[in-house]
Amino acid sequence: MNTHIDYQRIIRLGWKEYNSRREIADVEDLSVNVSTNKVFKLTLVDGGCLMVKVSSFGKFENFKDDHTIINVLANNLEYPYESFLSSSLMKDDELFLYRYEDTVADVWMVFYRPVRIAERLPKRLSDSQVRIFGREMAKFHVMCDRMAPVLPHSSKNLQKDIMQLMRNLENPEHTEQFRGNVDLIREQCNVFLENIDKLGFNSFPKIPVFVDWNIGNFSVREDGTLFSRWDYDWFRMSSRIMDFYMCSRVVSNIGDKTDFSYTATQLNEERFLMFLEEYHAIFPLTENEVRFIKEAYRFFILHYVISNGIYFFSDSYAKKLKTEAVEQYFPALDSVFDADVILRRLGI
DSSP: OTOOOOOHHHHHHHHHHHTSOEEEEEEEEEEOOSSSSSSEEETTTSSOOOEEEESSSHHHHHHHHHHHHHHHHHHHTTTTTTTTTBBBBBEEEEEEEEEOOOSOOOOEEEEEEOOOOOOOSSSOOOHHHHHHHHHHHHHHHHHHHHHHGGGGOOOOOOHHHHHHHHHHHTGGTTTTTTTTOHHHHHHHHHHHHHHHHHTGGGOOOOOOOOOOOOSSSEEEOOOOOEEEEETTTOOOOGGGGHHHHHHHHSSSSOOOOOOOOOOGGGGGSHHHHHHHHHHHHHHHOOOOHHHHHHHHHHHIIIIIIIITHHHSSHHHHHHHHHHHHHIIIIIHHHHHHOOHHHHHHOOO
16 A cells, blocks of 8 residues: 555545544544455444445455455344344445545555454464364354355356466566466466365355464454454455465464465474364364365465465565465475375375
8 A cells, every 4th residue: 555645534534435424533543454355443432433444356246245245244143142243334225335546646545443352372372272263263163064054146256266376377567576487376276276175165154254264363362262352354255165274374373473484294293183173073074075184274375375465565575475385385295294194184
């Protein structure tokens, strides 16, 4: 996002269009500045408090689709998840979104209610916490699976994202972004598309997945059960397996680190197997879903690191992760991940 954009003014314009009778007292920037999306706290003169997410990443239509789906999901989730997600503001009978365009900026925003935050998981989970987290993710996925039939349609899918990356590889405007690695990236895209076809990915149930399950994006109760979730930047309707890579990082032996890499080694760690045992006991996995874990990881690196890393990470970190992807992640993937280890452990 352009640092010269006057977000305060644009947010005030958006709020005036939503409800001109309620005046803004203060707009506070709460952005952690790890992505191009920005978050603000809106305090009203009458004491009301709201959050505002402002974005210019991707397409406005995808932003609208995602937040419409999330809002319907938030309002339909049942106990114990009825307050798990934030609900966005509606005007008339539609989600209220504001888009601002001029010669400098093209940004859009959604207003939403703050979520309550309970406890944060520790940087390194105990074995007991790993097992609780596995059960909790399974229970939440079961609820999302139940809600899937009532949710609006999403136009995004994994194949479209990978095909867009492949088109970008041929675009001279993106030469610098992929410098010297076009053939390797194209090969990985083709491997992904071939393997998901073999695994029958299109027949997998599609549910709401939030993908970025790092411990800074959700809170838990004292007993470790899920309490609230925020940061919906990587949301999509897809296979539940899309959540597993970040879950493997949450439960990994190394724990949460400020200086991080996106290696695949966590996917065959004992602690991730413990997580999967608990998950599988509640919401059983199929063989092809287990084998898809590898392709979900491949997609994660291709889409969130290679294709869009410049939007999700600082410049220096985006470069670091891309270099690691082509020099380490892809070359090591076949040797560090073995689906048969998981299948044997789960008795599939």
